[in-house]
Amino acid sequence: MLYERLFATYGEQGWWPAETPFEVMLGAILTQNTAWTNVERALGRLKDRIALAPEALLELEEAALAEAIRPSGYFNVKARRLRAFCDALLAAGGESVLATWATPHLRAWLLTIPGVGAETADDILLYAFDRPVFVVDAYTRRLFRRMGLLDGDEGYETIRERVERAIGPDSVSLNEYHALIVRHAKDLCRARKPQCGRCSLKSDCLMREEG
DNA sequence: TGCCAGGGATTAG
DNA sequence: CTAATCCATGGC
Numbered sequence: 001m002l003y004e005r006l007f008a009t010y011g012e013q014g015w016w017p018a019e020t021p022f023e024v025m026l027g028a029i030l031t032q033n034t035a036w037t038n039v040e041r042a043l044g045r046l047k048d049r050i051a052l053a054p055e056a057l058l059e060l061e062e063a064a065l066a067e068a069i070r071p072s073g074y075f076n077v078k079a080r081r082l083r084a085f086c087d088a089l090l091a092a093g094g095e096s097v098l099a100t101w102a103t104p105h106l107r108a109w110l111l112t113i114p115g116v117g118a119e120t121a122d123d124i125l126l127y128a129f130d131r132p133v134f135v136v137d138a139y140t141r142r143l144f145r146r147m148g149l150l151d152g153d154e155g156y157e158t159i160r161e162r163v164e165r166a167i168g169p170d171s172v173s174l175n176e177y178h179a180l181i182v183r184h185a186k187d188l189c190r191a192r193k194p195q196c197g198r199c200s201l202k203s204d205c206l207m208r209e210e211g
Numbered sequence: 212t213g214c215c216a217g218g219g220a221t222t223a224g
Numbered sequence: 225c226t227a228a229t230c231c232a233t234g235g236c
Contacts, residue, residue, distance in 0.1 A: 032218040038234060039217090073233040077219085117219050137217055182217050 002147065003167065006180040013179035016127035021095060023052055028123035029081050029115060030072045036186075042072035054086035054094070081115025088113045103131045118156045126178070132169040134160050135178040139185040 017036075018024045023043065030039040043052075046068045050056040057065065066079035088109075092098055098106060103125060110121035118136075125131040136159045144150045150159065167173050 028217090031216085033216060033231090034218085035216040035234070037216095038232095041234085071233060073216085074218095074231045075233080077231050081219085115219065119218065123217080135217080139217075178217085186217080 002143075002149075003173070003177050003180070006184055007176065010180055010183050013176055013183055015175055015179035016123075018127075020052065021128040022054065024128040025085065025089075025124050026052070026057075026082060028120045028127070029085060030069060030078055032074070032078070032120065034073050038071045038073060042069040042075075045069065045071065054089050057082060057086050058090075077115075084114050085116065099129060103129075103133070106131070107133075118160075122160070126171065126175055130171050132164070132171040132174055134163040134167065134174050136160050136163075137178070137182070139181050140178070143181060143184070 016024045016027065018027055026046075027039055027043065030042050046052070046057075046065075049064075049068050050060060060068070062079050062083060065082060066075040069075050069078055069082070072078060089095070089098070092109065098109075101109070106129065107121055107125055110116050110124055111118070116124075122133045122135045125133045126135055136156050140159065141150065144159065145152050154162075163177070164174070167177060
């Protein structure tokens with residue numbers, strides 16, 4: 001099975017790279033269609049200015065927040081999204097309250113926040129709240145399609161439920177699976193290399209559109 | 212130098 | 225309901 005192959009190739013990933021659940025949430029929004037190295041810079045600049053807590057973030061003017069997260073790209077859009085997220089978080093009673101909610105309720109609530117779509121919501125559920133959900137990203141679609149596991153027109157929910165059924169309600173394995181797919185794509189299969197020299201799954205290189 | 216990154220909202224057809 | 229388009233910096 002694909003999961004075992006990836007794990008055997010790359011080993012444990014131990015995601016998400018963040019110090020606190022709140023930092024996971026910020027990173028989940030900042031990394032939308034953005035290279036993670038840029039997100040790290042943005043988070044570093046933000047930490048230079050404020051403590052990483054929703055109250056402190058909301059004390060920044062939107063323009064100052066945008067300036068702080070500038071390296072992550074889309075900084076005006078993301079500044080608005082981060083503020084909207086923190087507003088919603090505090091209105092709901094904070095992390096400790098959300099942690100008591102059932103996963104479907106928590107997911108539905110996340111999806112009401114502007115700037116939080118299906119993938120970002122699942123990032124937060126899995127990596128900040130340790131809920132057993134699978135995160136479907138662009139790499140996942142490419143890899144699964146290339147391996148013949150998808151026809152190509154399946155929607156986000158279909159793919160997510162299929163994997164969750166296959167793996168089972170195990171947040172540790174689901175955590176690793178998504179992280180391994182990203183690792184497979186970004187660390188060993190470099191963009192625009194015609195072949196992936198070091199990649200043991202080279203026929204499945206995710207960085208090339210055509211297999 | 213151009214393409215693309217751990218998407219989502221909005222607009223158009 | 226599917227398909228463009230916009231948002232924007234930094235690496236290769």
